Each structure stands twice: as structure tokens, then as C-alpha cells.
Amino acid sequence: MAGKNENRLIDLIKTGAPMTLRHQLQLTLSLSAPAIMAQLSSIIMQYIDASMVGSLGANDSASIGLVSTTMWLLGGLLSAAAIGFTVQVAHLLGAGKDSDARSVLRQSLVSCMVFSLALTAIGVAIAWQLPHWLGGHEDICHNASLYFLILALFLPFLEVEILAGGMLRSSGNMKVPGILNILMCVLDVVFNFLLIFPSRDLTISGISLHIPGAGLGVMGAALGTVLAEVVTCSLMLYFLIYRSRELKLRGTRGSFKPTAHCLRKARTISIPVALQSIMMCGAYIATTAIVAPLGSVALAANAFAITAESLCYMPGYGFSEAATTLVGQSTGAGRKDLCKRFAYITVLLGVVSMSLLGVLMYCFAPQMMALMSPVQEIVDLGAQCLRIEAWAEPLYAASIVSYGVMVGAGDTLIPSMMNLGSMWIVRITLASLLVVSMGLIGVWTAMCIELCVRGTIFLLRLWSGKWARKTSLSNA
Numbered sequence: 001m002a003g004k005n006e007n008r009l010i011d012l013i014k015t016g017a018p019m020t021l022r023h024q025l026q027l028t029l030s031l032s033a034p035a036i037m038a039q040l041s042s043i044i045m046q047y048i049d050a051s052m053v054g055s056l057g058a059n060d061s062a063s064i065g066l067v068s069t070t071m072w073l074l075g076g077l078l079s080a081a082a083i084g085f086t087v088q089v090a091h092l093l094g095a096g097k098d099s100d101a102r103s104v105l106r107q108s109l110v111s112c113m114v115f116s117l118a119l120t121a122i123g124v125a126i127a128w129q130l131p132h133w134l135g136g137h138e139d140i141c142h143n144a145s146l147y148f149l150i151l152a153l154f155l156p157f158l159e160v161e162i163l164a165g166g167m168l169r170s171s172g173n174m175k176v177p178g179i180l181n182i183l184m185c186v187l188d189v190v191f192n193f194l195l196i197f198p199s200r201d202l203t204i205s206g207i208s209l210h211i212p213g214a215g216l217g218v219m220g221a222a223l224g225t226v227l228a229e230v231v232t233c234s235l236m237l238y239f240l241i242y243r244s245r246e247l248k249l250r251g252t253r254g255s256f257k258p259t260a261h262c263l264r265k266a267r268t269i270s271i272p273v274a275l276q277s278i279m280m281c282g283a284y285i286a287t288t289a290i291v292a293p294l295g296s297v298a299l300a301a302n303a304f305a306i307t308a309e310s311l312c313y314m315p316g317y318g319f320s321e322a323a324t325t326l327v328g329q330s331t332g333a334g335r336k337d338l339c340k341r342f343a344y345i346t347v348l349l350g351v352v353s354m355s356l357l358g359v360l361m362y363c364f365a366p367q368m369m370a371l372m373s374p375v376q377e378i379v380d381l382g383a384q385c386l387r388i389e390a391w392a393e394p395l396y397a398a399s400i401v402s403y404g405v406m407v408g409a410g411d412t413l414i415p416s417m418m419n420l421g422s423m424w425i426v427r428i429t430l431a432s433l434l435v436v437s438m439g440l441i442g443v444w445t446a447m448c449i450e451l452c453v454r455g456t457i458f459l460l461r462l463w464s465g466k467w468a469r470k471t472s473l474s475n476a
Contacts, residue, residue: 010172013329013338014096024338028322028345034178035169036318052189052196053221054304054373060218061373062296063143065303066136069284071151074119076277078159079166081115082108084270086166087328087410088262089247093171094332098246105167105240105247107258109160111266116159123152134285135292143218150222157226157233164236169325171246176239180232187228195220269412276416283423290435291443298440300373301381305444308368308382309389312361315353316397319346320404327408339468343405347462350401351394358393361386385444392448395455402458411467418461422454 009027012019019027054061085108092101127149131141161184165177198215201208214220241249291302323346330338361368365386369379399419406415427450434442461467 010329013326013333013335014094016333016335019338021341024341024345028319028326028342028349031172031174031322031325032315032318032346032349034174035321036315037178037182040314052192053218054300054375054378056196056217058296058300058373058375058378059140060143061300061303061378063131063136063140063218064147064221065299066131066134066140066144066288066292067148068303069281069288070130070134070148072284073277073281074123074152074155075158075162076281077119077274078112078116078155078162080270080274080277081112081266082159082163082166083273083407083412084266084268085112085163085262086170087269087324087407088265089167090170090325090328090408091332091410093246094329095334102247102249102252103254104262106249106254106256107262108163108167108266110256111258111263112159112163113156116156120152120155123155124149127152135289137292137296140296147218147222150219150226154226154229157229161229161233161236164233164240167240167247168236168244169321170328171244172325172329173244174322174325176243177236180236180239183235184228184232187231188224191224191227192221193224195224269407269410272412272416273407276412276419279420280423283428286428287431287443287447290431291440294435294439297375297377298381300375301369301378301385302440302443304369304372304378305382305385305389307372308365308386309361311368312354312357312390312393313396313400315357316350316400317404319350319353320401322346323401323404324408327405328410331409336468339409340465343402343462343468346405347398347401347459350397354397355394358390361393362390365390381440384441388441388444388448389451392451392455395459396451398455398462399451399458402462405462406467409467414461415458415467418457419454422450422457426450426453 009019009023009030011017012023053064085104088104089101089108092098092104128145130148131144136144165181168174168177194212195214195216196218197211197213197220199213200211202211203209216223240247288299288302291299323342326342326346327339330336330342365383366379368386369382373379373382403415403419406412427446430446430449431443434446436442438445
């Protein structure tokens with residue numbers, strides 16, 4: 001459940017009561033902190049996860065890295081479908097229309113489940129051909145296909161977890177999704193530890209311990225991930241339906257049949273986000289295809305460097321989630337003044353925090369890579385990539401948090417176009433040119449330049465205030 005203080009401050013938005021700068025900062029930090037902690041735990045567990053797979057060798061690491069961008073695409077589409085409903089709910093709650101918000105929740109459960117089943121069917125259909133399409137070497141294609149297939153089969157559980165977490169956050173409850181996301185990461189590591197490696201004996205301080213294990217390798221990594229998703233999905237749904245102050249469905253009645261009115265609003269928000277996910281992840285896949293011919297070392301270094309860099313943008317996504325909730329509820333309450341103040345506060349905090357972490361990443365890049373791979377070639381190459389990327393972190397933060405601000409206001413079309421234009425026109429073009437002479441370093445140089453361009457155009461739109469002129473969807 002959300003804390004009493006957070007509920008009190010969120011109620012100030014709904015009732016139109018004045019909010020001091022101290023109130024705004026306090027609410028922003030209280031909502032951001034659980035999201036940032038969840039991001040931090042997720043990244044720590046990704047490090048452990050990556051080190052587990054990395055210890056198996058470069059080929060196993062590369063097999064996961066090859067299809068990871070396609071999984072991001074499917075995850076992005078699931079998130080886009082959920083956003084179409086969670087933004088509606090944030091606006092309705094901000095307007096004090098709790099009953100209407102619960103109606104949207106019911107319809108979203110059915111709509112998102114149907115959508116996720118359709119994506120599952122597509123994922124299963126392409127699983128065995130995908131690694132070949134991406135240009136993977138024959139010695140990694142089988143494991144890559146198996147990994148992708150297992151994750152695709154469990155997409156409905158991931159969708160419910162995303163939707164339920166988004167609904168809780170839209171009501172201002174960041175703690176429960178944060179805690180459960182931390183739990184999911186811990187479970188992922190525990191399951192991976194038991195499933196990836198074979199049974200073995202460990203000696204600690206003279207005490208011998210027998211550790212059971214399935215010895216499934218890459219397949220075990222996939223099973224560990226989906227089992228953690230199933231547990232988290234179940235708990236997230238429980239807290240939403242039975243414990244949420246504003247959205248619990250226990251003891252209430254209403255139809256679960258999606259209405260044309262609700263779906264039309266959801267499409268207005270979701271379609272630009274979905275198209276962005278397709279095109280952005282298409283760009284990530286294109287980048288993977290650019291990197292794949294460089295060999296398993298470059299592919300593994302690229303995948304591990306992406307995981308390592310995620311440490312830097314952890315606070316950015318935390319502040320972005322808080323911005324979406326705060327701006328969404330302020331928009332629903334008709335308080336455009338608060339929208340802008342929350343926007344500037346969250347963006348500033350995101351830029352400062354990611355800049356500091358960018359400095360740390362530059363200084364400790366070799367150590368960060370060494371945590372995930374024992375192969376020195378991978379460590380050296382990945383560290384070079386991280387030090388290039390560190391220069392982009394301040395403006396990358398601006399783009400991440402500004403996008404969360406604009407989603408909260410229901411402004412998704414123009415920001416999605418900005419993301420797409422920056423990615424395809426700048427990053428892919430430059431990466432295609434620079435990889436010829438610079439290899440993987442050229443790809444990451446292109447990435448750094450593109451993120452700086454993206455952050456700049458997002459700041460220009462944020463300062464223009466055009467994103468705040470959207471009509472609240474709660475009254476549409």
C-alpha cells in the first residue's frame with residue numbers, strides 16, 4: 001500500500017489545494033525512491049545474471065545478446081498496450097472519478113490479455129528463424145532460439161505484471177511495484193543459480209556444501225526469468241485487486257467487456273508508443289545485426305556493456321515513472337501549473353543523478369565489465385564502450401524523464417516521432433558508417449552522439465510547453 005504521507009500529498013493535487021515547493025519535492029522524491037530502488041535491484045540482479053551466463057563462455061553470452069533486442073521489442077509492445085489504460089486511470093483518479101478508473105481497469109485486464117496472447121503466437125512462430133535473420137553464427141543459433149521461445153511463451157504473465165504495476169503507480173502507489181520488482185530480481189537470480197549450473201560441491205570456511213543444480217545453461221537462464229515473472233505477476237495482481245485504496249475490485253461490480261469508448265482512448269495513447277517501440281527496437285535489432293558480423297567477442301561485449309550502462313540510467317527511469325504519475329494526476333485535476341512544476345523538478349533531478357553516475361561509470365568501467373565476464377577481450381572492449389557512453393548520460397537523462405512527463409500528459413505522438421527520428425536518422429546512419437573503420441567502438445560513438453541529439457530536442461519541447469496543452473483524457 002502507498003504510504004499515508006504520499007496519499008496525503010496526492011490528495012492535495014486532487015482537491016486543488018496549494019502545494020509548496022517543499023511539498024512538490026517531497027512527493028517527487030517519495031514516489032521516485034521506490035522506483036529507483038527497484039531499478040537498482042534489477043540492475044544488480046542483471047549483473048549477477050549476466051555473470052552467471054558469462055561464466056559459461058562467450059558463445060552462450062552471445063546467444064542471449066543476439067535475441068535480447070527482439071525481447072525488448074515484445075516487452076515494449078506489452079508496455080505500450082498497458083500505457084493506453086494506465087494513463088486514462090491516472091487522469092480519472094486525478095479528477096476524483098475512482099469508479100470510472102476501476103471500470104477502465106477491468107477492461108484493460110481483458111484487452112491486454114488478448115493482446116499478449118497474440119504476441120505469444122507471433123513469438124513462437126518466429127523463434128527458430130529469428131537468430132538466423134539477425135545474422136547470428138550457427139554455433140549460437142540453437143541456444144538463442146530456445147531462450148527466445150521460452151520467454152515468448154510466458155509473455156501473458158509479463159503483460160499482467162506490467163499492467164498491474166502500472167495501475168498501482170498511476171494511483172501513486174510506487175512502493176508495492178518497487179518491492180515486488182526487487183523480489184522478481186532476487187527470484188530470478190535464485191532460480192538461475194539452481195537452473196543454469198549443474199549440481200556441485202562448495203567448500204566455505206572448511207564446511208562442504210552440496211548445491212543442487214539442473215545444469216541447463218542458457219535454457220536455465222530463460223526458465224529462471226519466466227518463473228520469477230509468474231510469481232511477481234501473481235503478487236502484483238493480488239495487491240491491485242484486493243489491496244489498492246483507489247482501484248481494488250473486491251466488493252465492486254462492473255463489466256469486464258471492453259467498450260469502444262475506452263478502447264478508442266487507449267489507442268490514442270498506445271499506438272504512437274507501440275509504433276515507437278517497434279521502430280526503436282527495430283533500430284536496436286538493426287544495431288545488433290550491425291554488430292553480429294564482428295564476432296562473438298564483440299557481440300558479448302556489446303550486450304554486457306548495455307547491461308553495465310543500465311546502472312547509469314536507473315534513476316532516470318525512476319524519476320520518469322514518478323513524472324508520469326504526478327503529471328497524469330495533475331492533468332486529470334486540471335492543474336496545468338503543477339504539471340509544469342513537476343516536469344521541471346523531475347527532469348532536473350534525473351539529469352543531476354545520471355550525470356553523477358556517468359562520472360562513476362567512466363572511472364570504473366573496467367571493473368564493471370569484469371564483474372560480468374572473465375574473458376579479458378570482452379572486458380577491455382566493453383570498458384571502452386562504456387567510457388564513450390558516459391559523456392551522453394546528462395542529455396540521455398533529459399530525454400528519459402521528459403518522455404515520462406509527456407506520457408503523463410497524454411502527449412505521445414510527437415515525443416514518439418522525436419525518438420524515432422533521432423534513432424533512425426542519427427544513430428543507425430552513423431553506426432553503419434563508423435562500424436566499417438572503427439568496429440564496435442564506432443557503434444557506441446554513434447550511440448553517444450545520438451543520445452545527445454535526442455536529449456537536446458526533448459529539452460526544447462519541454463521548455464516550449466506544447467506537451468502541457470493536451471486536453472485531459474478523463475473528460476474526452
